[in-house]
Amino acid sequence: MGMTPMMQQYHEAKDACGDAILLFRMGDFFELFNDDAVTAARVLGMTLTSRDKGKNATPMAGFPHHQLDGYLAKLIHLGYRVAICDQVEDPKEAKGIVRREVTRIVSPGTLTDDSLLEPKESNYLAAIVADDRKKNATGEVGIAWVEMSTGSFFAGTFAGDRLADQLARIGPAECLLAEDVGSLPPHLAERIHLTRRPAWAFSNKTTRDCLLAHFGTANLDGLGFGEEDHLAIRAAGGVLDYLNETQKVSLSHIDKLTPYRTGTTLEIDEATRRSLELTRTIRDGRRDGTLVAVMDRCVTPMGSRVLAQWLANPLTDNQAIEARLDAVEELKGDAALTKDLADGLAGVYDLQRLLTRVSTGRASPRDLSFISRTLSRLPRVKAKITSRRSQLLSDLEARLDLCPELHGKLVLALDKNCPLHAKEGGFIQEGYYAKLDEYRELAVGGKQWIANYQAEESRKSGIANMKVGFNKVFGYYIEITNAQKDKVPDYFHRKQTLKNAERYITPELKEYEEKVLSADDKAKQLEYELFVELRDLVMADCKRLQQTAVAIAELDAFVSLADLARDRNYCRPKMIDEPDLRIIDGRHPVLDMTEAAGTFVPNDTQLSGDDGFVAIITGPNMAGKSTYIRQVGLLTIMAQMGSFVPARQATIGVVDRVFARVGASDELSRGQSTFMVEMTETARILNTATRHSLVILDEIGRGTSTYDGVSLAWSIVEHLHDKIGARTLFATHYHELSELAGSLDGVCNLNVSVKEWDEKIVFLHKIVPGAADKSYGIYVARLAGVPPEVNERAKQILAQLEQEHLDPDGRSKIAHSIPRHPKKDLQLTFFSPMEHPVVEEIRGVDLNALTPLEALQRLAQWQKQLGSG
Ligand code: ADP
Numbered sequence: 057m058g059m060t061p062m063m064q065q066y067h068e069a070k071d072a073c074g075d076a077i078l079l080f081r082m083g084d085f086f087e088l089f090n091d092d093a094v095t096a097a098r099v100l101g102m103t104l105t106s107r108d109k110g111k112n113a114t115p116m117a118g119f120p121h122h123q124l125d126g127y128l129a130k131l132i133h134l135g136y137r138v139a140i141c142d143q144v145e146d147p148k149e150a151k152g153i154v155r156r157e158v159t160r161i162v163s164p165g166t167l168t169d170d171s172l173l174e175p176k177e178s179n180y181l182a183a184i185v186a187d188d189r190k191k192n193a194t195g196e197v198g199i200a201w202v203e204m205s206t207g208s209f210f211a212g213t214f215a216g217d218r219l220a221d222q223l224a225r226i227g228p229a230e231c232l233l234a235e236d237v238g239s240l241p242p243h244l245a246e247r248i249h250l251t252r253r254p255a256w257a258f259s260n261k262t263t264r265d266c267l268l269a270h271f272g273t274a275n276l277d278g279l280g281f282g283e284e285d286h287l288a289i290r291a292a293g294g295v296l297d298y299l300n301e302t303q304k305v306s307l308s309h310i311d312k313l314t315p316y317r318t319g320t321t322l323e324i325d326e327a328t329r330r331s332l333e334l335t336r337t338i339r340d341g342r343r344d345g346t347l348v349a350v351m352d353r354c355v356t357p358m359g360s361r362v363l364a365q366w367l368a369n370p371l372t373d374n375q376a377i378e379a380r381l382d383a384v385e386e387l388k389g390d391a392a393l394t395k396d397l398a399d400g401l402a403g404v405y406d407l408q409r410l411l412t413r414v415s416t417g418r419a420s421p422r423d424l425s426f427i428s429r430t431l432s433r434l435p436r437v438k439a440k441i442t443s444r445r446s447q448l449l450s451d452l453e454a455r456l457d458l459c460p461e462l463h464g465k466l467v468l469a470l471d472k473n474c475p476l477h478a479k480e481g482g483f484i485q486e487g488y489y490a491k492l493d494e495y496r497e498l499a500v501g502g503k504q505w506i507a508n509y510q511a512e513e514s515r516k517s518g519i520a521n522m523k524v525g526f527n528k529v530f531g532y533y534i535e536i537t538n539a540q541k542d543k544v545p546d547y548f549h550r551k552q553t554l555k556n557a558e559r560y561i562t563p564e565l566k567e568y569e570e571k572v573l574s575a576d577d578k579a580k581q582l583e584y585e586l587f588v589e590l591r592d593l594v595m596a597d598c599k600r601l602q603q604t605a606v607a608i609a610e611l612d613a614f615v616s617l618a619d620l621a622r623d624r625n626y627c628r629p630k631m632i633d634e635p636d637l638r639i640i641d642g643r644h645p646v647l648d649m650t651e652a653a654g655t656f657v658p659n660d661t662q663l664s665g666d667d668g669f670v671a672i673i674t675g676p677n678m679a680g681k682s683t684y685i686r687q688v689g690l691l692t693i694m695a696q697m698g699s700f701v702p703a704r705q706a707t708i709g710v711v712d713r714v715f716a717r718v719g720a721s722d723e724l725s726r727g728q729s730t731f732m733v734e735m736t737e738t739a740r741i742l743n744t745a746t747r748h749s750l751v752i753l754d755e756i757g758r759g760t761s762t763y764d765g766v767s768l769a770w771s772i773v774e775h776l777h778d779k780i781g782a783r784t785l786f787a788t789h790y791h792e793l794s795e796l797a798g799s800l801d802g803v804c805n806l807n808v809s810v811k812e813w814d815e816k817i818v819f820l821h822k823i824v825p826g827a828a829d830k831s832y833g834i835y836v837a838r839l840a841g842v843p844p845e846v847n848e849r850a851k852q853i854l855a856q857l858e859q860e861h862l863d864p865d866g867r868s869k870i871a872h873s874i875p876r877h878p879k880k881d882l883q884l885t886f887f888s889p890m891e892h893p894v895v896e897e898i899r900g901v902d903l904n905a906l907t908p909l910e911a912l913q914r915l916a917q918w919q920k921q922l923g924s925g
């Protein structure tokens with residue numbers, strides 16, 4: 057059964073693009089066939105038709121080519137990869153069938169079009185390479201991440217159990233994994249598109265060759281990675297290999313691979329990011345209602361992205377934090393200046409993404425005009441930040457490069473309104489290029505030339521009412537009435553006879569006609585050449601422009617922080633190295649803004665070695681415990697990213713890690729036993745927190761029975777207090793825990809005050825010292841509308857239980873019966889639980905190579921090593 061040449065082309069293209077949906081250009085349409093057509097009909101609601109009939113019938117669907125952006129956006133958002141097969145020669149010039157090629161494969165992590173990108177969010181493509189030297193497994197992973205739309209490219213090596221944390225920090229849209237390794241961490245899998253790659257794509261050789269070719273170097277030493285970073289290097293090479301294969305454009309804008317080192321930033325693990333709702337809400341995963349949403353007052357998308365980066369990577373170096381705070385303070389102090397800067401920056405376009413489209417050859421004339429307009433804003437912005445005190449502001453000023461020559465050229469060349477397609481023409485200004493003006497004048501008919509010609513011929517021949525005209529069939533002609541027929545010169549050739557006139561053509565007019573008719577084509581062609589020339593000029597300044605773009609983005613972020621600080625009356629936090637924390641009149645940054653003005657109740661926090669660094673917060677449901685403890689975490693993160701904080705006064709000892717955990721029943725179930733999740737996450741804290749960490753525990757231990765829960769919560773607090781010494785806030789409804797303050801010096805009690813009023817309670821949201829004196833569950837139940845008889849019965853039962861479980865002073869007998877914590881320190885073990893050599897050995901065992909007997913022997917040996925045999 058023969059295939060038409062076109063369908064042959066189709067199948068070749070289809071083979072070249074793997075699992076992507078293929079959009080095949082045919083004339084003015086993009087068509088989809090077979091399964092792709094069926095999928096498109098289903099997910100996009102396109103009409104399914106058929107190519108050919110009977111046995112050869114092929115399902116088909118399509119849309120006009122100018123609707124490409126819209127359909128592409130929908131498919132990408134639905135998580136598909138889409139290949140575009142375009143006509144790569146002009147159908148008019150094609151001999152036989154038009155040549156078609158897959159011009160690119162678009163996937164969620166490789167977007168460059170503004171119409172497909174979220175302006176305020178980075179769009180990363182990541183790759184993960186796990187250690188596959190099984191015998192000697194170190195459990196490390198290499199991660200590389202690149203933003204195709206801006207060219208930023210990073211790679212780093214991380215402990216395997218930190219993979220989820222790193223992915224949560226980076227937030228890639230798409231992640232590459234070799235086909236023979238495991239999958240993405242469960243709750244990240246929903247948000248990250250997984251693309252499988254053949255294992256060889258991450259091999260030492262492929263990735264090395266790929267990096268060397270890309271950076272044009274003879275070895276990888278110059279990149280600043282060490283021997284220990286081989287996994288990171290492989291991930292980076294794998295990313296580039298994928299971009300080469302799918303993008304089919306120059307990747308020259310990806311000109312640097314930056315090693316990412318942990319230790320210079322505040323570590324925030326995945327669970328903490330989620331529970332503090334830094335960039336997404338827990339409930340619906342949206343940006344609204346998150347910390348980043350309330351903090352972001354940037355006027356450019358680039359600024360918003362930088363601010364989000366700062367929030368995702370707060371600093372731990374005091375000097376670096378102070379430098380940012382200096383910049384914010386200086387801007388905050390001058391309202392007129394911040395307003396001027398914001399106004400100036402407001403006209404700035406997304407220079408980073410524009411430049412990427414330039415260097416990948418995907419820029420439109422409109423993109424160039426946006427670059428030009430952006431450059432027009434800069435002199436004013438730069439002037440505003442000259443001679444500033446803050447080091448960072450003066451650095452920014454120096455980094456803003458106005459590129460005056462390029463700007464001058466673009467202003468002269470480009471029209472106000474530029475089209476999206478360079479081939480359409482009509483975007484170069486008059487007066488920029490003489491030849492173009494000439495073509496254009498010709499194309500619109502060259503009225504002057506015709507007038508001159510007519511006058512000249514009329515004078516030579518003595519024919520008075522000679523007329524030059526044009527029609528589509530005969531082209532240009534000279535019309536002469538029959539009355540003057542005998543004066544017609546012999547070089548006039550008759551073309552057409554009318555009722556009382558004849559129409560003639562002359563060689564000169566014929567030549568003119570050819571010129572006019574091709575002038576339009578020539579003008580467009582010339583404009584395209586001029587466009588390419590301008591694009592190359594921008595390319596030549598690309599580095600300077602990129603650096604300027606980053607400076608604009610940072611400036612915008614500083615202006616945003618200053619504006620926020622002034623508007624919401626924030627204070628500059630005093631940053632210290634000692635692990636202390638003192639906040640006066642602190643407010644929750646999100647509720648402070650979303651609740652009605654003046655209704656949020658500010659609260660103080662004091663955690664330090666002397667006054668107690670572990671605070672147990674008790675109080676009824678809905679009193680404000682969770683809000684209060686989260687607020688402390690959020691303020692700390694804000695301070696370390698270089699922001700002022702919503703408080704009257706704040707002294708914050710720099711934190712190395714912040715942990716926030718919510719007890720199981722407070723969180724949506726995620727498939728696993730929620731209590732198991734709660735304990736796994738708690739284990740992480742107990743194993744990794746240090747004296748410089750901040751720990752926020754919300755109702756930990758609630759996911760199990762009361763005795764279980766109290767006991768766990770109790771011993772967790774003891775451990776944090778005795779062994780770790782981390783600043784800790786523990787909100788709990790287990791009143792028993794407040795007894796801990798009696799036995800541990802560093803533990804203090806707080807509760808949220810509540811007013812009882814006519815058998816009802818009023819929440820004051822005020823944190824006060826001391827433990828809550830009783831549980832208000834029954835009051836809350838009434839508030840919630842539980843029927844009165846149920847409440848009455850509950851009160852009876854409570855009275856009975858209290859009699860049984862409280863001692864005469866009203867203190868819990870449970871707490872009393874808990875043995876006091878042994879005063880002497882537990883024997884310090886050299887290895888923390890995760891690092892015990894036995895654990896290492898167990899990891900390294902090749903189960904397939906082990907006989908049952910050997911297995912038993914090893915078990916016995918390990919038991920002995922652990923001292924329990
Ligand atoms: P808890 O954890 O004690 O059950 P939450 O912290 O969840 O209570 O707070 C319940 C509600 O009370 C919040 O949604 C908020 O509307 C309100 N709230 C909490 N703290 C304050 C405050 N300081 N000022 C005003 N309203 C608050």
Ligand code: MG
Pocket residue numbers: 678681682683754
């Ligand atoms: Mg709560």
